[in-house]
Amino acid sequence: MAQKYIDYDMIQKYTELPDFPEFRTRILYAFLNRHSELHDYSELFSLVTSLVQLGLDTHDTVSITNQAKDMKSARSRQIKVLAGDYFSARFYFLLAEAGHIAMIGTLSDAICEANRLKIVFYQTLKSVNLTSEEYVAQSVEIRSRIYKAFSQFMEGSLYKVWPEILRLFTLCELLLQEIGKPEKQQQPDSWSFGYMLQQISKEERRNMQLEEPDPGKIRSIWMKYKISSQLYQLLETTTRQLQDKLRTLESKELSEELKLIGEPFDRYLSTPKVLEEI
Template structure:
């Protein structure tokens, strides 16, 4: 297996997701659905590693991708201005994608997947709501919330199909990527997410600098992730190399 095969697998899954949610008017005003290829890569890790992956798993993976697209559409709404045509259609796009994954789940009759993804969506939303609550939270609690938001649905999918050994890998990987996005926005003076701002406030309350704390956390997570990869006897050597490449690319982008 090489990088081209991996990229083609991601592209195929992405295309299948697009085909299930295509809508001419929505695409005209809001573009194609927002789908994070890093999430698709980690979603496909068991398949790329040679695990049993039948049509049911592929259809379930497509549904997970649509769920992420729906949630991303809602996340991209401007908090103070949802009055423009584009913003209103973005809301509708999120609702449309949500309707599509509900429809696909209902058609599949896969009650276990319905239950699993429903639990994942509830958990994700509960953690997103925490930024609006008055209770002060520690940075570790915010890290946990970010991890649930980024990887919780994939973890539910893995648990359902007996891929649980992959969960620690994707949790650390996707948390690293989320923290790097927040750190990059902070470094460039760009707007961070509400949760990123909450994390920054938590750090400042403890008389620490956001820059140093986040960099230290990222380095710590990457060290742990590399150890997990090396110790994962269930991973094929080429998948270990691909995961290493993702970490190294992440390191390069951060240092750059």
Template sequence: MKSYRIPSIARKYTDYDMIQTHTDLPALAHPRLRLLHAFLVRGQAYEKHSELYTLVASLVQLGMDTHDRINNDADEPRRAENEMRSKQLKVLAGDYFSSIFYQLLAQAGQIEMIAILSEAVCEVNRLKTNLYMRMKQMKLTADDYLSYMTQLRSELFQSFTAILDATLSRIWQELLTAVTRCEVILEEIERSADARKFLHSWAYWHVMQDGTEDERDWLSEMPVDQAKVQGLVDKYGIRGKLVAKLNAAAELVKAITAKLDTASMLDEPIRIVDDMLNRAAGRTPALHETR
């Protein structure tokens, strides 16, 4: 059985001096990728392509995540040259990551998978548009936001359901949703401590939903400063609420995993969520793997 080697394989496509010097990239979506690989390596029909499929999924997701980091605020003051270069490189890198999977799959004769992933990307973009419209109209609760983000992050990986064995496809969808929810919540825990990432985070929507009128007015006057953000995070117990949600999502992953008939698969989903729980608790160094 092949081990999970995507981080080292993906470096061939991500480790460029120009990118590392002038901008930063999102981390690979390792919890979802590890879960996908664990399922693919156990299918007779697609085991030989398990590494290729996981690699191209990592690059497509990285391309979308890189584009999501581009700041298109038209009202922002003129950027310095290095900031403009960083933005340009994000555009180019995102385009590259989003297109290289065509070449990799075509070389392997996997034309059908190109169509499957391309359709999934279109659906992700549709979901993003719906979410951004809800945000703009301020028609979003904190729980709505969490559900939207979980669906967005899992959509590309859900496309692999079509090739999985029937005995695995249903539980794959359940596990993917639960693991992705853990990923999203973990990121929201980390965002809640940084004023630069507070806008439109779960914490932001929670305060907009339950905060005072003065607090809502103040949040509408972005940017905000770190001290005020920390005050809101403490007042509304944001971290505690998110940690409770993370623990509940992790327990759901373990409950779903217990339904698996294949004993050799039992460990990987549990290891995935335990890694995220440890990260949230600060018991391990930050894993360059969550997005």
């Protein structure tokens, strides 16, 4: 449903979009689809929430400065700004068209809170005092904030389990993305960067905090402290916690649906390369 808003030739030609928030969106749909009154709108609410999240994520990838000298980089920056605005506009339009004005207010409040959390997060990053555990907790809170806005609508036992299941899915999603980044692309707002800063020597720290760190030295630090193995183990632990939580659900149907959504985590951990790393 979101594809028709995302697959524009102009976007594909000049820039790349962040990953679609698939896991968070699918579990939101699964929960809303079991609501006594909101199940008829589960597709619409899941769609607009995913577009809001994608809009925020797209704006997050816009470079801070506008000093791109080549036309390709400058155009990419412009398209990201416009694409983020467009996704947000679709959210307003689709809800207004369907007459769900109150939901516009609910999600708008969540957007404001997510942006507030980002400001606090980035201010902490500047001080280089953020531990890897704090990075994970704050990153997951920011990523899940829009979806957490639906907590107030959850019924019965689902009201209690929604925040924790959302947190665990979001954390697994975050870890998969971290694992997928090459070590040379790790940034100060990554778990890996924060973890390395906690472990390394003063000389290694100086190398990492250079404006243009030596890729070879970064890779050496990465291998020395077995960052990939640490990420895999954290993903394995979180996946087990998620599986345990899903077993406690009263609705076995919902439990099975959520297990299917989380299957990519299990498949990834069962690959020979990952098993060797762990």
